[in-house]
Amino acid sequence: AQSVSQHNHHVILSEAASLELGCNYSYGGTVNLFWYVQYPGQHLQLLLKYFSGDPLVKGIKGFEAEFIKSKFSFNLRKPSVQWSDTAEYFCAALMYSGGGADGLTFGKGTHLIIQP
């Protein structure tokens, strides 16, 4: 079955630390990849997306992610986090089969806490 795995359920960092959140998907076909963020009390927002082309994609708020096809990974990175980055982060994959997209599959999320 197609799935998306996020390695860390809870991450606590200090401000200015570097961030990397792991995401792996299990599907050998065409896949579009996304990172969404949910700030406390707010709805899900798209951080960045990968469809094709340059495997290093840049999103909003200084986030970036690298698609490594050989590793089935799409890790999210930020060189220096801020307190305002405290949120829930979701990796998601849109996997295409012969009949079209099978719906967006989400990882279970990573709760990121940034300590001032």
Added chain:
Amino acid sequence: EAGVTQSPTHLIKTRGQQATLRCSPISGHTSVYWYQQALGLGLQFLLWYDEGEERNRGNFPPRFSGRQFPNYSSELNVNALELEDSALYLCASSPGRKNSPLHFGNGTRLTVT
């Protein structure tokens, strides 16, 4: 532009009752997705509607059903509510074209007592 709107924001029901949740997509979007965000389980895909038809369904029992109206708005119905149905139900919309990201609403918090 107005975002995805969901109603009601909170819904409290008792076990065995039925719940109806509503979603209005962004104008011009033809696809509507429903997700359940239960504590500790992350986001789980429920249903996907496009152009009025159910395109895909997640691993949920038949008492979870829905429909999409001609104006592309959608309803999610949950029959015979169980305590474990308590969750945040998120609706998302997209233009329906390949490679289109989803835009999420704020969700409906369903509490079953």
